[in-house]
Amino acid sequence: MEKDPNKGYVALLGWSLNAVEAAETFNRRYVVVAPDWAEAYCKEHTIPYLLWNYERLNERSMEIAETLQEMGVDVAVPLFEETVEWAGAINSVLLDNPRLLGQAMLMRDKSLMKRRAQLGGIRVGIFEEASDRGDVIRFLKRVNQALLKLDGDPNDPIHFKAFDKAGCLGHRVIRTPDDVDAIPEEEFPALMESHLDGWEFAVEAWIYDRKIRFLNISEYVTLGYSVFVPATPELEQYRPRITAEIEKLIKAFDIDFGFVHPEYFVTSDGEMYFGEVAYRPPGFKVFELLERAYGFNAYQGLILCFDPKTTEEELDAFFPREVVDARGYAGSFGVYPRRRVVSRLEVPEETEGHPYFDYHELTTPLEEIVTKRTAFGTHWGLVYFYGENPYTMRDLLKRQEELDYYV
């Protein structure tokens, strides 16, 4: 697409073909900053590319920021959890705003972000940091004592999340000391939270000039399995309260622009609890689902909200009206093999025959023995659905959990 030289020039941190395609067909100039394995593909297809191998932030971090600055890049957009702190570091140079690095570090540390939210007057569950297994056992006991459980009563679970992993990776539910033993060493330090019985959902909010420009509520049918957009009217009824929560978040985290992807709980009494927040596109291909439901490209929205040269008119023209402009409901389901030994992939007939079924991205199994699932978030691929009725969608996604895709 024809590039507008008066608009911003963005750097995409990390390799995502969907993001590249969005940038290519948008009027902003862009460059992909990705590890060396992406080089050949970029060269072959003349995709603007800058080599960078992301490791921990170190003394060379300045180098990439300066290189981008010399190229005339205005802003860096993180595409993955691992590049969030890089974007913060780079943008603090490009936008001459040192606060951005600190903000990014907050977003990368699940414990710090919780404390920050608490300081901003946002309601959070009970949480604590763990640096070893002893801490986890202690927390598990204390939480259950607080719930007035007797010895021998089944424990209420706690949640365990590695500090710096994206989404469901490293997220475990701990019920017994045996579960604690199963945590690998490298997942410490970690955040522990009490379990809230409630309805968990995620929000995607595009922010520009400290204002929400588009707010989507993603309904989880079951955490770690499935999500669909827009949400059912039951969840959408909380939209005004959710909007207020996001505004608190913007204040607490001092967010001027960009995109946030927080998770919340609504308990049965309607109380809203903050779970965590990420400063990058969500998993389960929610961006793609949004495009399917609304017809706008969420990645382009991302670029728009990062670009300092974006105008109000552009924002107004770009984003649709929430819920009312959606043409239908789009959902995705992450498939986990349910059997211990599988030999092939076979999409269940009832799923395939359903008019909502779009297509799947599941892979043929390479090994017959399924490794035992230890944490959330290692699905074998996604299945996509699309249709007109949110309840049909919800029931359909729920039903998938009982079906064998791998037999």
Next chain:
Amino acid sequence: MTTSISDMYGEESKLEGLLAKFDEATEILAAAADYAKPLKVRRVLDTARRVILQEGGCAALEERAEKFERAGVFLGSDWAVPQTLVSSLTTRAFASPDDETVVIEALSELRLLAVVMGRYVHSQVTIHQARRFLTRVLAVNLSLLFTSPSEAERETQGRLALVPRAVLRHLADRIGYENVIGNLIEEIWRILYQRPIQVDHIKRMVTQISICQANPDIDLGTSGQGSERLVSSLYGPTQASREDPGLEVYRQRLESMDTNTLQNEATGFARAMRDTGLVSPYHPVLVRFLLDKGDHLLSEAFGLSTTGRDCLLCYQQLVYALIEEAVHPSTAQAVYGLSLMLERGILFQPPVAPALWRQIGLPLSDWSEARLRFVFGDEATPRSRLLEGVLCMLGLPLGVGQGNNPTCQSARALSMWAYNDPDYLLQMVTWAARDDEIIMHFEGQPISSRESYAGVAKELPVDLDPVSLLVVPHLDRIYTEMGRRCADREGDPHRWINPEFHGWWTGRGFRINVDVATGVLQDLEAFIRHFYACYHPFYNGNQPLIHPQPAGIVVTDSAARFVGWHAITLMRVALDAQNVMRVYFYNPNDDSGQDWGDGVVVSTTGNGERFGEASLPFEQFASRLYIFHFDPLEGGEVAKVSRDELDRVIGLIHRSWGADRIPDLGLQAEAEGNGIHSGEIGE
């Protein structure tokens, strides 16, 4: 709620709904830039899979063929270049457990069908080419057309197995069965001329044909010419078996025959077997019946010449024991193997007969028994099955095939030993089948197949003859271990591996024309000259090749593009009937008749080939060669190869696999004497 919704959709509107999805997915794919197409193609393929399974789905996709091809469904895959597709590979694609592979193959066929039907003018294939290709596809997949999925298919493919069937049925409806059968017969004869050891799949195809012919619902038209010999050689090659009476009835008929009639039966079987390489299950019944009727009739039943008959008479007890143990209706091919082994006269080599006695009484390890049963079933005992395999390998050394496994080196070694060193082969079989271990030596150090790590093949093979089935996994591990021990040496490891692995007769001299590190051509001219000097009778003092020699060739596809490095055996170099100097070689691939592009078409019959040999004119062969061995003490006349001849060979290389391996000429001009030209001075 979910079920009621799907119930609302009738069959017809279901197809319509799917087609709407397919069209949308195709449009999205078409609109995407090349680099983003991989993201979009999945949706097209998955929807296509469901469309195909609907009644009328194939026809709907045929109509959309031009659209989906232009959208880029085939982009970046082999299917994007339809003129180079190989019909015999469709069998494998259709059997793949990967749904994308199956569906893309299916879409490719439907696209070619659209070309045949004249609704799609394709820039790369003509109507004629497309029709020819599709009839071949139907022919090689004939069994899918008439059978429901087998247990094995169900296991690996599930409902996916219905996709190829739906497409093939649609093809057959459009093209007609007549062409199918005709082509299939041609194909069978072409394979049979190569006399493979494994003929089970051919027997299955012949059975398919006879079933089609017997089915009044299938109109074969005038096709099926030439099938009589195939069908009759299996189901009724003689007077008394003509109407396929069943084994027991046939045996009873033998009881009441006089010598003359028995003689006719014997000759009938022998002729059918010699013509086709296929053995009818009735044949073993006769052979076993003749065991106490004298050697003359037995020799007739085997179709022996004087050499074979001498062998039979000299080793009568051994031959009888072999028949007792190995020749049954379920192991019918043993008759052919035994017959050819006798004809080769190898029993006259002192160690072979006692080694066969050992083989007859060989106790098999539990593992070996289990493997044989797993692959070949319980129709014959594992020991008979293995003995049948041994006889066939000794009778048809060039009929060894590697199956769908990357173990060309091991297949080549087995074939070479069967041909050149049969008692060594029998030793290997014994170690593998009885002891589950083979120990070979590499530069004085023992290598045990048991202690070595995994070989080239990731999984245990299942598509091999009985001998290969047991021995190849051991050889493969040893071969890989030898490679590991050469890992830190410069250059290609086959320099050291080949002589140690295959046998002392492998020349210790070694030449290669690519630089191992860079893959760039090196010393090309000197390499070619040297090859001529070693192997071409006009340049080596008219010395025929003495021992089979391992060599490395570069396989190219029908568009002359590089496919891979491959192990073959040089058998002989000789003038053919047209006075063309040809290289005759053994290719462990199951089908040697391959089109390597740029006019290089490997011949398997009609140019003086013996059974199992492949051949090419010397120049063409030299252009696909990259490794050969030689005896460093024997020199030929390197200088005599003419410029013209060299240029032709080099041209063939540069136009095919060497195209992107030509050393940088700019550099060469600066530093003269480096690179390919320095080689000439060296020679």
